[in-house]
Amino acid sequence: MQVPHRLRNQRRARRPRESEKVVKIIRTHHRFGLAAALCFLLSAGPSSLLRAHVTQGPTSAASKTLPRLPGGRPDLQGLWLKSAGGFQGLFIGSLDGTNLAAGGARGGGRGGRGGPVPTRYEYTPEAEAERMDRLRRGYEDPEARCHLPGVPRALDQPAGLYPVQIVQDEKYVVLLHEAMHDVRIIPTDNSPHPKNYWAWDGDSRGRWEGDVFVVDVSNFNGRTWLDMAGNFVDENEHVLERFTLIDSDTILYEATITDPTVFVKPVEMRFTLKRVPAEQQILEYSCLEGERSLQHYTEEDGGKKLRVK
Amino acid sequence: MNVRLLRLALRSTAVSGIVAVLALTGSAQTQGRGASFSPARLWDGKTPDFRGIWQVRDTAYVNIEGHPAEKGIAASRSIIVDPPDGKIPYKPQALAQRQENYKNRATADPSLKCYQAGVPRATYLPTPLQILQSPGNFAIVYQENHAFRVFHPDTRPHFDSADWWMGDTRYRWVGDTLVTDVVALTDHLWFDQAGNFHSNEIHIVERYRMTGVDTIEYEARIEDPLVYSKPWTLRTVLHRIKEPGARIIEDECLEDANGVRHHISPYDPKNLLKSDYSRWKKPAEK
Numbered sequence: 001m002q003v004p005h006r007l008r009n010q011r012r013a014r015r016p017r018e019s020e021k022v023v024k025i026i027r028t029h030h031r032f033g034l035a036a037a038l039c040f041l042l043s044a045g046p047s048s049l050l051r052a053h054v055t056q057g058p059t060s061a062a063s064k065t066l067p068r069l070p071g072g073r074p075d076l077q078g079l080w081l082k083s084a085g086g087f088q089g090l091f092i093g094s095l096d097g098t099n100l101a102a103g104g105a106r107g108g109g110r111g112g113r114g115g116p117v118p119t120r121y122e123y124t125p126e127a128e129a130e131r132m133d134r135l136r137r138g139y140e141d142p143e144a145r146c147h148l149p150g151v152p153r154a155l156d157q158p159a160g161l162y163p164v165q166i167v168q169d170e171k172y173v174v175l176l177h178e179a180m181h182d183v184r185i186i187p188t189d190n191s192p193h194p195k196n197y198w199a200w201d202g203d204s205r206g207r208w209e210g211d212v213f214v215v216d217v218s219n220f221n222g223r224t225w226l227d228m229a230g231n232f233v234d235e236n237e238h239v240l241e242r243f244t245l246i247d248s249d250t251i252l253y254e255a256t257i258t259d260p261t262v263f264v265k266p267v268e269m270r271f272t273l274k275r276v277p278a279e280q281q282i283l284e285y286s287c288l289e290g291e292r293s294l295q296h297y298t299e300e301d302g303g304k305k306l307r308v309k
Numbered sequence: 310m311n312v313r314l315l316r317l318a319l320r321s322t323a324v325s326g327i328v329a330v331l332a333l334t335g336s337a338q339t340q341g342r343g344a345s346f347s348p349a350r351l352w353d354g355k356t357p358d359f360r361g362i363w364q365v366r367d368t369a370y371v372n373i374e375g376h377p378a379e380k381g382i383a384a385s386r387s388i389i390v391d392p393p394d395g396k397i398p399y400k401p402q403a404l405a406q407r408q409e410n411y412k413n414r415a416t417a418d419p420s421l422k423c424y425q426a427g428v429p430r431a432t433y434l435p436t437p438l439q440i441l442q443s444p445g446n447f448a449i450v451y452q453e454n455h456a457f458r459v460f461h462p463d464t465r466p467h468f469d470s471a472d473w474w475m476g477d478t479r480y481r482w483v484g485d486t487l488v489t490d491v492v493a494l495t496d497h498l499w500f501d502q503a504g505n506f507h508s509n510e511i512h513i514v515e516r517y518r519m520t521g522v523d524t525i526e527y528e529a530r531i532e533d534p535l536v537y538s539k540p541w542t543l544r545t546v547l548h549r550i551k552e553p554g555a556r557i558i559e560d561e562c563l564e565d566a567n568g569v570r571h572h573i574s575p576y577d578p579k580n581l582l583k584s585d586y587s588r589w590k591k592p593a594e595k
Binding site for chain 1: 351352360423424425439441442446448450455456457459461465468473474475554556557559563575576578590
């Protein structure tokens with residue numbers, strides 16, 4: 001297959017410079033998807049939508065029409081995009097100033113910076129102090145340095161930006177995240193977590209509970225931030241995720257994050273993934289460190305920036 | 310790499326050469342070679358089942374044209390099967406560039422900067438890959454730098470308005486062989502540690518063919534009229550990794566501000582909390 005010469009010329013002209021630290025391809029057409037999703041949530045009311053399915057799962061009428069694999073499991077495959085919710089460090093607004101990213105709180109600005117900080121995380125006193133410190137040291141966010149985002153942040157990216165491709169068979173559910181080209185290969189045999197393994201994304205073991213795909217995630221390396229606003233976990237993080245196919249174009253994602261040394265009660269996270277139209281595809285993301293702009297790095301990391309005390 | 314200058318220098322000759330090159334080549338090499346093997350099928354009863362964790366066994370990642378043994382690295386023969394001499398048919402200026410790359414390989418290899426390895430280099434790295442498949446879906450996850458490729462059916466045109474580290478892949482089944490068409494690879498990529506390179510005019514046709522239960526023959530026909538005088542083909546074999554509990558291990562490769570490359574291993578206990586982020590606990594421990 002030959003590429004038309006015209007396109008190839010375009011390609012050369014638009015080739016990103018090597019010096020660019022982060023190359024993010026943001027597709028403008030997703031904005032329309034985001035707007036549509038927001039309209040849907042505003043009209044339907046997210047709480048009623050979610051409550052119905054958290055407690056009961058898909059209705060019997062809906063469950064009959066769900067796409068399924070031959071073994072009978074719901075078919076989660078496709079390209080999906082987070083529609084709203086989650087991600088505390090971003091303002092996702094409606095016209096009346098409601099920040100949907102902050103659970104519907106009024107007020108402007110980006111949740112972590114200008115506006116009020118949502119209080120969904122209940123920290124121990126020591127962890128609270130650390131969290132406020134990290135809020136001031138936002139430039140230390142490991143994802144900003146191209147580290148893997150961890151769980152649930154791998155999915156909990158700014159709504160409408162980075163889709164996730166799911167491939168599924170009888171042994172695995174695989175999440176191929178556009179963001180940070182993060183990969184989670186989740187065995188579905190409920191096998192035990194390994195010993196002596198500490199990863200950014202931890203270790204994921206899945207199982208099917210009826211039509212719900214439940215993932216137990218452990219073995220974190222303790223360095224993960226949950227968002228850009230300094231919310232964090234340590235190596236005692238444990239996540240229980242639930243993927244529920246509500247209808248053929250919607251996955252309800254729920255995560256319960258426990259971390260006894262950081263939180264006094266579990267953090268509940270919940271948002272939906274909407275199917276991306278078939279004519280769109282996942283793109284490549286590359287995050288390139290090493291541009292040596294030393295003024296952005298702390299002295300401990302070999303840079304010139306002084307730590308904020 | 311000075312590919313842009315090279316491109317200007319070569320453009321006039323390239324255009325006249327490309328038509329003849331396209332007419333002459335085909336990938337007839339694969340046809341009829343070896344006994345045919347009929348792979349298992351996915352649950353649709355049709356699609357050949359390539360799933361599994363795979364890895365090459367040679368050291369062609371050092372130099373795909375072959376290399377003598379070095380300390381800690383076994384020798385390898387060339388994996389280039391066409392032309393028969395096993396050498397990449399560089400144009401003269403391009404060959405000079407390759408020699409320059411070779412001279413500077415200790416610092417100039419783009420993989421030292423933790424870039425994704427590109428195609429076909431990711432295939433024959435000394436780290437495994439996992440093929441993920443279901444009817445209508447085909448993706449490869451490479452352990453190295455957690456790169457992945459989602460193969461898209463060739464019923465839609467390439468998404469090539471930018472250059473990618475892992476290119477844009479379209480595929481179709483030809484019998485039991487998966488045949489891809491890959492374009493839009495950036496010109497920052499090398500084929501190996503020896504400075505073999507291409508421009509962003511590269512066009513690759515890959516062939517994945519199971520030759521047994523535990524082997525995939527991998528072939529890549531490479532065409533780049535700016536750099537090579539004619540298309541050439543490399544071929545290697547991916548072997549199934551059968552150890553119980555084998556998995557793709559999380560591999561983060563990052564270059565720090567001083568240009569030092571780090572692979573962060575989840576099996577290294579030093580990695581656990583090897584970070585100033587953990588200092589918040591120190592007062593509590595006193």
